[in-house]
Amino acid sequence: MTLLMPAPEPEILSRRDELLARLRAILPAQSVIADETARRAYDCDAFTMYRALPLVVALPETVAQVQAIMALAQEMNVKIVPRGAGTSLSGGSMPLEDGILLGLSKFNRILEIDYENRCARVQPGVQNLAISKAVEAEGFYYAPDPSSQIACSIGGNVAENAGGVHCLKYGLTTNNILGLEVVLMGGEIVRLGGKHLDSELYDLMGLMTGSEGLLGVVTEITVRILRKPPAARGLLLGFSSVEPGARCVGAIISRGIIPGGLEMMDKATIDAVERFQPCGYPDDAAALVIVELDGTAAEVDLLVGVVEQIARAEGATTTKVSTSEAERLQFWAGRKNAFPAVSCIGPDYLCMDGTIPRGKLPEVLTGMEALAREHGLRVANVFHAGDGNLHPLILYDASIDGDIARAEALGADILRLCVAVGGVLTGEHGVGVEKRDLMGEMFNEVDLAQQMRVKCAFDPAGRLNPGKVFPTLRRCAEMGAMHVVAGAMPFPDLPRF
């Protein structure tokens, strides 16, 4: 284990009994999980490399209970780690041994569907896909569709600003929500946005989205729902190597076409997928590009023709156009199976999430191959090619001594490479604990201090999900959160933390 989390505070551990008693005064007995075996179920999220046993798991089901817990935590100076469905790939909801794990799974109701205003009010524990299911009969859907959408919760999506395969055209979570209700440390409630567009003064809703549970606990979300496009067709394009595939992606976008989906897979992934569950991908292709065009039928048919032409011009060895809904889904089947398929050849994998300027793809791929050789590991690649978001899957075997450390080291090198070409550490999975110690590759001390000061504005005692996102823990007062001019505080009437 190389990951250092803030050391459990003995002072907190010593008051566990008092904390449990007071939590039981707020929640029904079965909603306070104190038993060690039961707590084990919560010792990690989908980033399973590191685990910790939470001090206690609290499962509130009303906003008043969340407020009471947040007030209690502040009063007792206890840490809180919020958790949705536990599907974070970056350890965003990894528990703390001296922290309350605040599970929002009981907030599982869709409160209102308002077609007139194209939105729905939902609780944070509602599963992502459940929103689309609830509105599909009327022809609507909720656009962001992370691969984990059958499991992940909308609250977790907000915390991580989750994406999916349709981001390039339809945006991430942040572009698809209208309102949030947030409980702050201490128990105060703020409502941000609503059914109307855009914020009054600072866009705190935008700030909250993707803040990884470090600023507040979201208890209600107003999401925007979209009308399903009447037609969608897929193209499956095979290439003899990654370079022409990448050029084809660039050429499509240069023509002014923004496809609903634009994905790419390398040879290692294609092979893994075909072994896992054959779906008819061409066996001579070293790179596959899947394009989905959606809109009205006339427009889709027109654009399919244009994309086909572009693909041929870029030397595609296969160009297949879906002629039925079943065939379109068949094109996607392999892509959707990519992660489980790769885990069959792994046997373990570490999923990276860098984003790069799309044009750097060939350079980064070559670089990654060299790095993988250096570390003695293999990498399979799936990309959200349209927006340059890479998911290199580093294959390792946890039962081999030192393999985990090698995989992590390779992952870090790959992300450094992404940053070096103008990209970023994470496109949609979040920093969490996984990429926390790499933040310095992208941001200098001053950049990070400003982000931490924003955190201080929400959580001056640093009790909400500490140890995530930022490589160092610093006290708010230390960073000059308070500013003194000529011996006097500005606006002395304002209460200070």
Added chain:
Amino acid sequence: MTRLAPRDETELAEALRAANASGAPLKLTGAGSKTQLGRPATGEELSLAALEGVTLYEPEELVISARAGTPLAEIEALLEAHGQHLAFEPMDYGPLLGLAFGQGTIGGLVAVGGGGPRRIKAGALRDHLLGFRCVTGRGEIVKSGGRVMKNVTGYDLSKLVAGSHGTLAALTEVTFKALPKPETEQTLLLTGLCEETSLAALRAASGSPYEPSGLALLPRLTAPLRLDVNAAAIRLEGPAISVARRLDDLRALLAGRGGDFEILPQAESAALWRALRDAAPVAGQPGQAWRVSVAPSDGHALVAGLREAGASLLAHFYDWAGGLVWLCFEPAPDAHAALLRTVIGRLGGHATLIRASAEVRAAVDVFQPQPPALAALTRRVKESFDPAHILERGRLRAEF
């Protein structure tokens, strides 16, 4: 009054460090086209105009970066030459504020945020700002975000600076998504219905699969069309074949509601939406102008509520299928803020006073008042960037 005009980011940081130490407030300007927005701020003027120039433009990567003082017109012309645009359709405040067209810098645009008619489909400025560099009120050079389309590394501070009116930091460089311009556009007008029925038709279009990129209602006699009946305008953009088909489909969807259809071809359609983007229906009237954001289905209730209460409306129109309402009132000392905010308090949403004299803008809440917990949080966020309140003091609130 001396005018500070740093030549680069380093000089700017020096100036802001000095101000932070002395507590002397500064007003940030670029082209000076937006000084009438928000409350009047106090302090010495600091010009960012010298921080100028496009620093990166890669059309095939859909990304453009420019220093904050770069004229917006220059950026728009460059994008236009490559068949691209800023898809959120930034408003030109010139006509409304009695200034010339086409002024303003990209930094000033970020400072006021917002989005035009296409907001409903393409998002607002906040959705297109990928990253930035700035000097905070502490005088520290800070960067956030990046130049790639998808990025969740660290807090999304781009959202915070968009629309912050320069109260958090002086921007030095901003990076935007540049998206392909639609090939063609046409507008379907549905005329002759009452406001309520027209708005219901716009909401029906909004919930249709025909991807409207503009949904506005011009009350009768309103500029720029000045028809003698109400006109609901629905813009469709895309390849010609697709626009033509969707126009037919929309007519079929909206038939049976009464009223008459008319189609505005490309040039007329473009002119109409440019005028609506710049709030032409209220810009030409002499009164005090408000911009109100409500749930689309509440747009009509807002105007009806104001009329019931006897408000002296000179002009109004709706955008965003009723979700955005522009109002122009007979001038009053409080700009009708009390009445307007009572009605909005019932409905939810927010109202911003856009055009009024400096005295009026100093006397009333230009921006929607916030409940205490949110107001306190807003202030703490402000102070996390600008602890001495040196930037645009008084712009957002009398107390900061």
